[in-house]
Amino acid sequence: MKIAYLGPKGSFSHHVVQTAFPKEELQAFANITDVIKAYEQGLVDYSVVPVENSIEGSVRESLDYLFHQARIQAVAEIVQPIHQQLMVVPGHSKIEKIFSHPQALAQGKRFIDAHYPDAKIEVTASTAYAARFISEHPDQPYVAIAPRSSAEEYGLELIAEDIQEMEANFTRFWVLGAEIPKIPLNSQAEKMSLALTLPDNLPGALYKALSTFAWRGIDLTKIESRPLKTALGEYFFIIDIDYSDKELVHFARQELEAIGIQHKILGTYPIFTITDIEKESQ
Amino acid sequence: MKIAYLGPKGSFSHHVVQTAFPKEELQAFANITDVIKAYEQGLVDYSVVPVENSIEGSVRESLDYLFHQARIQAVAEIVQPIHQQLMVVPGHSKIEKIFSHPQALAQGKRFIDAHYPDAKIEVTASTAYAARFISEHPDQPYVAIAPRSSAEEYGLELIAEDIQEMEANFTRFWVLGAEIPKIPLNSQAEKMSLALTLPDNLPGALYKALSTFAWRGIDLTKIESRPLKTALGEYFFIIDIDYSDKELVHFARQELEAIGIQHKILGTYPIFTITDIEKESQ
Structure with a gap:
């Protein structure tokens, strides 16, 4: 495969x-x-x-x-x-420039400020790119913030572990x-993700859409609006719902159709x- | 000021x-x-x-x-x-590299593919940076996608106008x-933006929060969830509501408090x- x-x-x-x-x-x-x-x-x-x-x-x-x-x-x-590691080409000790993705840099800011306050920061498209980049420039005083797997992939040495500020x-x-x-990991309850496109009157329609799940006691674990890319104020909604009672979800989806709310299934998946x-x- | x-x-x-x-x-x-x-x-x-x-x-x-x-x-x-313009240092006609922000590049992709299929693309932090950058390198075959005001600011010449794909x-x-x-523009109806933090049980609480506005007929023009930055599945919600009936909104906010839903006012503003x-x- x-x-x-x-x-x-x-x-x-x-x-x-x-x-x-x-x-x-x-x-x-x-x-x-x-x-x-x-x-x-x-x-x-x-x-x-x-x-x-x-x-x-x-x-x-x-x-x-x-x-x-x-x-x-x-x-x-x-x-x-997500855990972030500080890594160098093995044997390096001179550190003048830190490469990483903006989010990893933000997460490691407190550590960097405490240990390398004078280092220059360089933004990369991803953490793995940062690791690959410093491995390709072994003569430079470079360091990368990246996952453990990047260090293994590019032969880098960890000089500080789990430097991210937030644990969760x-x-x-x-x-x-x-x-x-077939995935060799433990799986938990199944969820379903739906994208809802609401008819013209937004507030009432969203409320009705949520009602179809709420009165059946179907848990929503996420709701997020994304612009429809047509005009300001036009959105579609992504909702994640508990899929442990498949029959209840089936009826909720039928009710959505009946009241004129379109939906697209983005996925039905064990976690x-x-x-x-x-x-x-x- | x-x-x-x-x-x-x-x-x-x-x-x-x-x-x-x-x-x-x-x-x-x-x-x-x-x-x-x-x-x-x-x-x-x-x-x-x-x-x-x-x-x-x-x-x-x-x-x-x-x-x-x-x-x-x-x-x-x-x-x-948002309108995007294609601009060069005045008099330039050789175009080998196009600088802009990723969104402007995406919006101008169809135009670029049709007119400059061989140009290299360089991503910048903003459209205005792209314009400033090419103005600082007048000897290079560079072009920028940026707003009209960037061309005026950096003395650049428009070689194609409104190249974005989508009008809205x-x-x-x-x-x-x-x-x-005091702003010398026409203003429309007032809106209020609230950030809601929901107590433990997400689906019921969001539904109740929306109820306080829905049954009063207060229009929501936006709802968006953002992670609370604690764990996956914990969100706060930003809602924009019509603020034309201030008294109704006042009662809706009191009801939110009464059912234990915290909210922070992000703003109350004419548009x-x-x-x-x-x-x-x-």
Whole structure:
């Protein structure tokens, strides 16, 4: 089987697919849209993309493409804890410039200010790019903030571990494909994600849409509005609902249709969580 | 009076403050947090920040800072139509590299593919930076996608106008301060923006929160969830409501309190719209 993910090697996405699909052929793509298109074009069996981070919020490129253009659905969710490491080319001790993604830099700001107040900061497109970049410039006084898997991929040495400020930092990844894959991780309750497009009168329609779930006691674990890209104030809504009672959800969806609220299923998926034990053992 | 805005000169933010505060002293800051802090530190009388674009969605840096840290409120909203122009150092005709912000590049992609399929693309932090950068490298075969005001600011020449694909592209800006400023634009109905933090049980609480507005017939023009930055699945909600019946809103807010839903007022503001007439006449 072939699995598409957001590269380069050593990224959090790479760690997720390595953990979920340890024996399959993994193919890196340069951006999220290309990862999804790889499945649509029949190049891979599954595409894995990040959809939400607990600090940054939704990954707009993933959700917008899935809503507006894709016919593919999520068949599994993988939750990855985010830990950031400070790494150098082995043996380096001179540190003048720190490379990383803006979010990792923000998360490590307190550590950097305390230990490297004079270092220059350079922004990169991803943490894994930062790690690869410093490995390609071994003669420079460079350091990267990146995941542990980046250090392994590019032969770098950790000089400080878990430098992120907030402990509760997780990213949700969706496995997009035709059927639930076999994933060697523990799974929890199933969820369903829907995108609702409401008819003209927004406030009443959203209220009615939520009513169809609320009075049946179906838990919502997320609601998020995204612009429809037509005018200010026109949105679609992404909701995540508990899918443990499939019959109740079935009737709620029928009621949505009956009152004129369109919805698209973005996915129906069990949730797998990567624990720190997997992290340590990789 | 002094007004803080997101620089550099020639940005959409700059055009907004020039139009709304034509006779005041304008001060550019390098990022949104610094713009807001300028007011908090007493350096300026008003701070102007972008809060939402009709295509990209909310400006997370603005809303998160206003919710989590700021005590400042929005006292006016300015809606700016977004038009992108292709510009060069006057007299240039050789075009090998196109500089702009990712959103402007995405919006101009169809035009670029049709007219400059071989040009290299370089991403910049903002459209105005792209314009300033090419003006600083007059000997290079560079072109920038940026607003009209950038061309004026940096002495550049437009070689193609309004190259964005979508016509309905607007950005909302908030004027943060102590009282409603005098703005030489037409104003429409007043709105109020609230940030709601819901008690433990999310689905029921959100439904009840929306009920307090729905049954009173108070229009919601936006609802958006943002992560609380604690764990996946914990959110606060930003809602924009029609503030034309102040008494009804007053009672709705009292009811929110009574059922245990905390809210923070992000702003109460009349809405001013910059039309294309202002754009042409600047």
